[in-house]
Amino acid sequence: MSRRAAAAGSQSSLREANRLLVVETVKRYGGLTQVELATATGLSQATVSTIVRELLAAGVVDTANTTRSGRRAQMVTLARRVGLAVGVHVGHRSMRVVLGDFTHEVIAEQSLPLPSGHRADTSLDRVALLVVDLLERVGATLDDVVGLGVGVPVPVDSSTGMVSVAGLMPGWDDVHVGQVLSKRLGLPVYVDNDANLGAIAESTLGAAREHDDSLYVRVSHGVGAGIVIGGHVHRGAGGTAGAIGHLPVEFPGEPCRCGNDGCLDTVVGAQALLGRLRNSHGVLALRDVVQRTNDGDQRCAQVVAEAGTAIGRVVAGLGVAVNPQVVVVGGELADTGEVLLRPLREAARRKVRLNPFVPLEVVAAALGSRAEVIGALALALRSTDVPLRVDTDEDVDAAAGTA
Template sequence: MNAVQQRGSLTQVELAGVTGLSPATVSNIVKELTGAGVLHTAPTSRSGRRAQQVTLARNLGLVAGVHFGTRSLRVALADVAHRIVAEQRMPLPPDHRADAGLDRAALLLTEMVESLEASMSEVLAVGVGVPAPVDVRTGQVSTLGMLRGWDGVAVPEVLEHRIGVPVHVDNDANLGALAEVRLGAARGHENVLYLRVSHGVGGGLVIGGRLYHGRSGTAGEIGHVTIDENGPICRCGNRGCLETFVGAPVLLGMLQASHGSLTLPDVIARAHDGDPGCRRVISDAGRHLGFAAANVCNLFDPDLVVVGGRLAQAGALLLEPLRTMLEQRTVPSTAGPVEVVASELGAAAEVRGALAVALDRVGIAASMVATG
């Protein structure tokens, strides 16, 4: 069940490889769970050979993923076989407070469920990502000043009261990392650094195939790694954090005098069209990211660095200077420099990670729902 949940679908032969069970044992288990209405099988082919594709049955219920960005809210609904059945995005005011944001999420989620002619009783779990460190043991936003209006808020407690469904919360960059490992650019890798570069800068660490949170949820906060001890004051209270050189407001502020008011997509589009000023701020951002990421790589030695968030849409304009800085500032290795790739899931990475967390928390409970 866990193998099928995590991968969405796979053949019986692949199931045998993943679980270490014999093909005959897998076949017997699949038959039993299909008969109980827990699994669904369909004929397919692999390398020209007939095979049985195994997924979770569609009647087991729904899970929801919620991603609070700095200025937007994204909600997705999926069945327990990872199929997204509804998705919506809405803007949020800057510095929105937790109570207002969670009210909007609860209302939007309820409307989406009803649009599917379902009820909230069919939603088994909700995963939530927020752009701040989270103590996953308590569900509380664990730092002060990083997400104004959310300090110390126990997100699961507040949202569960509104919707009556189990809620599990994590930092959004952690969820992006999880999604890229499970479903995206980092599949097949167990040690991954994920960088999320949008309005702010976040990071997620996957070690041995599992998210690493640290003592209170601040592990991976690369946006608050100091790259200039005399640099600008950051919202976290320190000086010269990476985010004060790479966050979207900083990049847009650099171009205000020469280009007027732009959005980050504007800057990326103009850079692709050859605008030298826009290309320069993106290139500088790549170098700053590489400087900070090199420190993390020297401590952590990941298999792969995945870059996501809106700025990743700049592609090679951002990634090439990042790669160059990593090569210059990481310890030389016989394995060569760490590989750097763009996110495969793009803007959907964090909400897909939130769905994955919800599915993980459902676990074998899905089979209990199906069998009564």
């Protein structure tokens, strides 16, 4: 038996633990075949098959025929009637809300622009309205929702759901984001930094799905990283792990919102990039820079590429510290594709010579600009206990005992 399966105990508690292990594993990945479930849980295929059968009978999971490597297989997902969840991503200039189920499938979504320097009270009001609106669209109500995950572009103290570094998003300082939204909607709310949520999404559903150790680098109005070690996001003591936008890169440097000088954000943050384009292009928004770069504007492409090089140098250092199998790059600026990625990859690789046989792999986010909001949805789902209303019988006892 796998060390992840239950330790010796009574047959019924062992069976209960194995059933929970199967449900938690399906929940984590959204959907797995029975063979993949056996590999991921360490349970025997016979045990997985028995547990899936009883969970199916209890309406906790659904199964569907699929193929894997040309063979017929059964895909196991949690049943939609187990509940819906909401993912919310609040950025510096926009927000996105998605409604999804336990397969991590998005069934409705909506984006909204936000004013510069927006405040928590008005933005959270909009989130609450959007949630109700999306539920109406799919004929559901708040009673169908198990919880909300919320991502914000600043470090979060996960024990309080509050922004943990003052001054980075002034209108959100000292606000209990989780409490405010929870009171308004009457639902559990889980809050995290958006780069951490991108890391959750990409490491379970996206480009780093096959790896235990990975980095997710989010390049948008600011830069942040999610550090995944052994399959878990490393948040650090105060929730600021991965806040690479505030690593010092210039000495002396420009003053940063965080109170220090010469942070990476002062070199590659939106303000810096847009400032560099002001003489030639006038006042632009970050999305304009992405659009123009993709339309072939040489000057915009050059500014994006320079940002890629500066970020790549920091990623090289982080790569040495964490030794990930892959670095996944997402965020708005990653929509410029290789214009950002190539110089970032070259700078990251040039600096990492500790193991020349394993060059640092740098790839684009598989979930694109939705990684953060899908991660927020995943956070809500993985934070929710699935009710296991399962009747037992002797056959089930016997099969579980063979694990």
